[in-house]
Amino acid sequence: MTNQIVKMTVNGEKKEILAEPRELLIYVLREKLGLSGAHVGCETSHCGACTVEIDGKSVKSCTMFAVQAEGAKITTIEGLGTPDNLHVLQENFKEHHGLQCGYCTPGMITRAHRLLQENPNPTEEDVRFGISGNICRCTGYQNIVKSILSAAAELNAAKEAAQ
Amino acid sequence: MKDEVTREERVTNLKGLGSSRKRVEDARFTQGKGHYVDDINLPGMLTGDFVRSPYAHARVKSINIDAAMALDGVVAVLTAKDLEPLSLHWMPTLAGDKQMVLADGKVLFQGQEVAFVVAKDRYIAADAVELVEVEYEELPVIVDPFKSLQSDVVLREDLDPNAPGAHGPRKHHNHIFTWEVGDEDGTNAVIDDADVVATEEMYYHRTHPCPLEPCGSVASMDKVNGKLTLYGTFQAPHVVRTVASLLSGIEEHNIRVVSPDIGGGFGNKVGVYPGYVCSIVASIVTGVPVKWVEDRMENLMSTAFARDYWMKGKISATKEGKITGLHCHVTADHGAFDACADPTKFPAGFMSICTGSYDIPIAYLGVDGVYTNKAPGGVSYRCSFRVTEAVYFIERMIEVLAIELNMDAAELRRINFIKKEQFPYDSELGWEYDSGDYHTAWEKALKAVDYEGLRKEQAERVAAFKRGETRTIMGIGLSFFTEIVGAGPVKNCDILGMGMFDSCEIRIHPTGSAIARLGTISQGQGHATTFAQILASEIGIPADSITIEEGDTDTAPYGLGTYGSRSTPVAGAATAMAGRKIRAKAQMIAAYLLEVHDDDVEFDVDRFVIKGAPERFKTMGEIAYAAYNQAIPGLEPGLEAVSYYDPPNMTYPFGAYVCVMDIDVDTGVPKINRFYALDDCGTRINPMVIEGQIHGGLTEALAVALGQEIAYDEMGNCKTATLMDFFLPTAWEVPNFETDFTVTPSPHHPIGAKGVGESPHVGGVPCFSNAVQDAFRPFGNRHTNMPHDHWRIWKTANDLGLHD
Structure with a gap:
């Protein structure tokens, strides 16, 4: 099949890649752009391991073609925080043992990041509902929820201090 | 200074x-x-993909690969004929049986590997899979182990029906083994003479560990140096190296096996799968690295399942509730090949821990393994070998006996616990429990949840329900478990001959x-x-x-x-x-x-x-x-x-769990209001990690008890091969868990630690199930099978006349 050029902004950098029309975004991210943080868990949109952020929405990149991302702004786990300056969510997942095998973690944190943009003051119920598209097989979610609520409190405190 | x-x-x-x-x-x-297996990309790497059988039982008349080979980008299509000269068309299983790597004349379960396509990328490989033409002739399908033992249909034509299997004589061409522990005649005599006897049949349904990362491997044969490197989702990389050496003939020092980060295992990644073997052969054939990563459907349909035990129990007691004997028989559905992951001498794993936490003077366990047209496996899904089945069995038998005695189930446990001073305790079925203090743990748990108060509340709720004031009922699930983990002493535990040090x-x-x-x-x-x-x-x-x-x-x-x-x-x-x-x-x-x-x-x-x-x-x-x-x-x-x-003995973690649940009888939806888990894993290394393990194990227990199931129709079609059908709980369904502990160190372990990762699953499943069953006890329920999904709960309510 003929390859097409796809232009998109990924983690703030302009990217131009060649992709077959049937190529899924997750594989382009993982294999053509070397961003292997998002994972493939089901290829049917159920598990959320492939979650990235596209134009301000959480998207399961295993069920979107790369060519559909033409012109999109994409944020992946690699775009949140740096080794020397982790994102508050990354810090809190470490602090509250919000991960075990790590396979769901990039998708989970990326989803949580979006959730806190949409709702900076979530209740526990909001968090549980908000991440219900992301499956974790290891943690039982309790510490993930704790991590997200704690990150929200920290972000809000920082915002308040800045005002 | x-x-x-x-x-x-x-x-x-x-x-x-x-x-x-x-x-x-x-x-x-x-x-x-x-850095997981699918993150490994080597120069020139090819992708492998399987042609799988749509039928559960069929003869393979012909395989035509011409159209697939003609597709641009396809490098090879392997069939059993290609593997046969290397003696790799079959491989040994961990249970002493053998399994087809690629269909050799017939297929025995839906999703079985028929041909392996190797292509330049996954898309071309998937196209080529569609182009491989396989002619099948359908054969009668058997999905019921009881029917299998009566059937004239021979599932495993490769086996001599009169020759013994890996675990002794076979009674029928679809029978695998009989495994017996304990004194059957003595047990029957005690039960026949007992004041009170409770009998029950229960099915511990087939399920699947379903780690979030599917199974996969990358094989890289370096022909210049004669070295094979194999990356894969291996819970036992060293054993995989030994098996790879024995199968391929490559000397073991020339094989390097690497397990990178693994995205959850839960028992699914213990065994050796055809995909691993095919990626190795394909790399040897093509001279370049070959990656095989299954998709979710392949994972659920073809890799190792768990459970599928039909259990029949008899338990006897005095009028005062002192247990006098226990008889257990299991019909174990192993699917098409016996690919259980158990130590060699234990074809039903440690099922003989089924006397549980109780001082039972005489007991017997018999297990019959049976072939059916279902996927092979029988792994320990978040448990030590078949311990979940054993603990579920005894914790249900205790509840049924409590009904028979008209006694409180917490009290019945209290009467029968092995006492602190009895440790080390020799169980009737041959285990030496290293240490325990069950009464202390039990009293702590009951006090923490105000057990008496809960029972009063439940009685009021029953009365209110009967008066028509509410449509929800309340269940109090109890479980007390003893695990047996840390296999094991080399003298009696090995995997493929390798001692379990x-x-x-x-x-x-x-x-x-x-x-x-x-x-x-x-x-x-x-x-x-x-x-x-x-x-x-x-x-x-x-x-x-x-x-x-x-x-x-x-x-x-x-x-x-x-x-x-x-x-x-x-x-x-x-x-x-x-x-x-x-x-x-x-x-x-x-x-x-x-x-x-x-x-x-x-x-x-x-x-x-x-x-x-x-x-x-x-x-x-x-x-x-x-x-x-x-x-x-x-x-x-x-x-x-x-x-x-080489451990002198296994370790015996234990725990006491209580689940408080509401059930809406009209919708069948359960709501967990409280879950208290007390675990004693001996010396505690990292309390944060222990707590995390308990949360996770309880969540997987909730899944299994309340809906997770691998189900087949009569034709052997797997009905639960996607995450739409196979229940993995989300954050929405899972409650917060309360964790607690006591510390009873193992006397033989250098630091007294016992292991904890699987306890919550082992103890959790009966606790959730008992909560559902306890809610219906006041209305005449004795036992209903898991998984207690909404429909089955609704059905129980309906059967008990609660909708009338």
Whole structure:
């Protein structure tokens, strides 16, 4: 099949890649752009391991073609925080043992990041509902929820201090 | 020299045993820098994909690969004919049976591997899979093990029906083995004479471990150097190397097996799958690396399932509730091949722990393994070998006996627990329970939940329901479990002949930091964090200065891997023992440096001090440096140690769980209002990690008890091969869990630890199930089978007339 050029902004950098029309975004991210943080868990949109952020929405990149991302702004786990300056969510997942095998973690944190943009003051119920598209097989979610609520409190405190 | 840091601070700085040390793994995982099998991309790498059988039982008349081979980008299509000259068209299973790698004349379950396509990328491979033409002739399908034992249809035509199997005589061409433990005649005699007898039949349904990362491998045959490197989702990388060597004929030193980060295992990644073998063969054939990664549907349809036990129980007691005998028979559906992952001598794993936590004077267990047209497996899904089945069985039998006795089930347990002073306790079915204090744990649990208060509340709710004031009923689920983990003594536990020891090798570096390598492999348990803690306490080097490495057979010492909660009991023990060897040499170095006799110094947290003069000491850092820069008479330079640990016994973690649940009888929806879990895993290494393991194990227990199932129709079609049909709980369904503990150290483990990863699953399943069943007890329920999904709960309510 003929390859097409796809232009998109990924983690703030302009990217131009060649992709077959049937190529899924997750594989382009993982294999053509070397961003292997998002994972493939089901290829049917159920598990959320492939979650990235596209134009301000959480998207399961295993069920979107790369060519559909033409012109999109994409944020992946690699775009949140740096080794020397982790994102508050990354810090809190470490602090509250919000991960075990790590396979769901990039998708989970990326989803949580979006959730806190949409709702900076979530209740526990909001968090549980908000991440219900992301499956974790290891943690039982309790510490993930704790991590997200704690990150929200920290972000809000920082915002308040800045005002 | 005055020591400015207090002893307490020195202990804290080590982050050793008992510290809720944050995990060292998390830096890479939270930043998306984990390194899993599918992240491995080697130059020139090809992709493999399977043609799978749509039929559960069929003869393969022909396979035409011409159209597939003609597709641009397809490099090879392997069938059984290609593997046969290498004797790789069949492979041995862990249970002493053999399994087709690619269909050899027939297929025996839906999703079975028929041909392996190798292509330039996954899309071309998937196209080529569609182009392989397979002509099938359908054969009668058997999905019921009881019918299988009556059927004239021979499933396994490759086996001589009259020859014994790996575990003794076979009674029928579809029968695999009979395994018996205990005194059947004696047990029957006791039961026949008993005051009270309860009998029950229960089905522990087929389910699947379903880790979030599917199984996969990357094989790379370097023909120049004659070396094969195999990356894969292996819970037992060293055993995989041995098997790969035996199967391929490549000498073991020329094979390197690497388990990179593993995205959850739960037993699914213990065995060897056709995909691994095919990726190796394809790499040998093509001379370039070949990757095979299954998709979710392939994972659920073809890789190892769990459970599928039809259990029949009889339990007898005195009028006062003292249990006098237990009889258990299991019809075990193993699917098309016996690919259970159990120690060789235990074809039904440790099912004989089915006398549970109770002092039962006589017992018998018989298990019959049966072939059907279903996927092979029978792995321990988050449990030690078949212990979930055993604990579910006894915890249901206790509840049924309580009904028969018209007695409170908590009291019935109390009457029958093995007493503290009876440990070490020899069970009637042959196990020596190492330590326990069940009564203390039980009373603590019942008090924590105000058990009496709950029962009063339940009685009021029943009355209100009967008056028509509410449509919800309340269930109180109890369970008390004893696990048997840490296989095992080499004398009776092996996998494919490899004794189930484990290992640790430690090197202390000159500047006082260290690396330790183990024969296990973490799949999320946090070994890099917790094993460093064991070592920190043993050798006085801070955990933060110790690197833990596992999973590379070229560098790690041989070990049997991580499953059956064996890492802490076995490799954890090896770690402590290797640490003690380091300490013994360090003591000699310290004595030399301090110019005193070896016996005049003693270990103190992070140093050796002169007895009676603690101000004169050498820190482990100083000792490490001296080991490399001083010529010490009678001592070799360096500071290294290795331990291969053969445990004298298994460990027996235990726990007490209570679940409080509301059930809406009109919708069948259960709501968990409270779940209290008390675990006793002996010495606690990292309380934070333990709590995380318990949350996770309970969640998987909730899944299995309340809906997770691998189901087949009469044609052998797998009805639950996607995450739409196969229940994985989300954050929305899972409650918050309350955790608690008691500490009863293992007397034979070097640090007293027992292992914890699987306990919550083992104890959790009966607790959730008992809660559902207890809610219906006041309305006449005795037993209903899991999974208690909404429909089955609604059906129970309906059957009991609650909708009338």
